[in-house]
Amino acid sequence: MERRLTGSANNAMIRKRYRREARFKAYTITALFVAFGIIAAFFTDIIGQGHSAFWRTEVQVTLDYNERAERIGRFALAEDMREIVSRGAVRSIPLEIRNNPELAGIQREIWAPAYSRIDQYRKGNEALSPELAAQVERLEREGRIRTTFNWAFFTSGDSKLPELAGIFSAAVGSLMVLAVTLAFAFPIGVMAAIYLEEFAPDNKLTQAIEVNINNLAAVPSIIFGLLGLAVFINTFGVPRSSALVGGLTLGLMTLPIIIISTRAALRSVPDPIRLGGFAMGCSRWQVVRDHVMPLSLPGILTGTIIGLAQAMGETAPLIIVGMIAYIPEAPSSIFESATVLPAQVFTWASEPRKAFVEKTGAGIMVLLAILLTLNATAVLLRRKFERRW
């Protein structure tokens, strides 16, 4: 591509400068595309790791409710199936028989989840001994093995058996923690922001509060974990690992985010609105309550959603306050030990067994889906209600 240059532009020095210009622009574009490439690689990688966990292998087996199965559930299975079917699938048979004595002696055909090694073998992640592989082959031919959508991943809690582990209890824990965080940080944050933006005189105390809030927003999250441990657990005696202590800790962390975004939302309401209210004889609180607040509500909500999304992805402070316990059952109150989605991801990621890698990936996919939805909601909310004054 020959560019015709005339006059001084033909000068070798100037051509060199133009080339340098093109080179510099290319660097900046490259940098941006490197970043995009990283994002693409990242999502491809996570989806590649995690997508298979949404499917699971099930095997058709005959359960024989015989006398030995009354004591140990595994004996309900034919001998050659004991290495194929998940231990978790037959664990409850003794209990079933005790609760329903008429079950004893009958036989039943069910589709049971397969042992994780079989599952991993069929997904091509792990090798099996030749005998087991041959048996899977045979089952495959007989049509007694199938792949179904792994609903259990969403409906069951954590388990030591990878084929049964799910995110349900962690999701419940996350909801509880977020509820506590919201209940703590939203009212206090909005009130503090209203004070600073609408009521505060410009004095030393106000300036101190402002500097303080800006600095709190940048304190590493792990420090909030130390605070939660020292203050909530040691001083106030809040139960360790509970959703309450996690929520309060994250609440303190989210507080500055909510305050800063609420202040921005309040500031965007133009002064004539307030002056109009004052002219009608409203008190300051009436102006704020009836005029400024309703107008800035979308902005406040946007900031709150972003703050909550950040709290939801946070792990480090929760580890410090003990929220990485093994929680197979969903907690029923905020005082019980609980875990949250990112902490569940962390627990699974530290499992050496291969079957947990895909679980980790799938947990991350769910977490990212929730967070991206939250952030997208915030952006849409802002777009829809943003007002230019």
Place this chain on the structure above:
Amino acid sequence: MGIGLTTLLLIAALTPLGFLAYRLGRGKALATVASGVRMHSRPQQYGWYSVVWMGIPALGIAIAAALLSLLGVIAPARELVLIVSIAVGLLGFAYGLKAIRPEVRARNALDNVVRYLLLSAALISIITTVSIVLSILFESMRFFREVSVWEFVTGTVWSPGDTFLEAAGRGDEVGEGTSFFGTVPLFAGTFMVTAIAMATALPIGLLSAIFMSEYATPRQRGIAKPILEILAGIPTVVYGFFAAVTVTPIIVDIASFFGLDASYSNILSPGIVMGIMIIPFISSLSDDVINSIPQSLREGAYALGTTHSETIKQVILPASLPGVISAFLLGVSRALGETMIVVMAAGVRPNLTWNPLEDMTTVTVSIVYSLTGDLAFDSPMTLSAFALGLVLFTVTLLLNLVSTYLVRRFKQKYD
């Protein structure tokens, strides 16, 4: 009686009282107005006025009692507190109703109550900071009573683990001085991972920001900016998984291709991934700064015949340097305090080395590992986490302060 039950009973008693106070107060005001007397405020404001007289003293007593018993000054019986505060509530209720007269400025009083309520919410942030400082300082002082500050700062061996045996009453088996709290290797690891992260994030973030603010059309900018910001919304635990499962093996493979020996918990991988995490901080802050450079500076440069890139390199960047430095410092403070990526991908072995392919551990990793598992709150190992936290808090606080100062100076110059 549990604290939950007491609170519940108090609320159960005060809620109907408050409702009643509102109805009666408003009723009295309405009756006064109906009799032809002009009142200072609206009737419902007198309603709220009597609610305030009822509620604030009662709640004040309850909260004061709770604080006193928490601080361990005196611990009054919960039943007593409950009865006293309800009685005070009743007294306030009676007084508030009686006090409603046409000349009482209920509206102004309410405004003041609201103002102090809001102020107390704003003070929570100060209380948070103070309690961070106090709690960390207090636990650190307990730590430094057992370990000398000099050893903590200059020691090159970090092995707190042996104190477990001492805590278990088997201290004699360990012998004297087997637990070491020298933080130099930890800070070396933190420094290394931060340096790698910034070496990754600064060029990519800054150059992207230059593209977005100087070269891109508004449309390109509108697409590129949100995409980059996705990176800021990804939880750190996800980055940690990415570093440990994907990036580390790649680095080990590349290293072995060049005949180098890389550890499977090398510090390079978490450093790079942390850099990726920091890219959006650098790019969006620098983007803001570059955008706020007055157009006249650019036009002046163009008028002298400089090319676009020469303008950027010789005019825009020097002018926005304070802002870029402040973005850099904020990035450093993020990297220093980042926990999950290093916990998941870096090593746990304190290692003093210059080789990024070896495993190293960081301050945050040590904090996490000394606080997980069974906690004994008097063992130096647990307390060491707070001493490390103190250093981390101080350093990041300083970085943030310098960074805010630089940004304010920059804004004053160009706004």
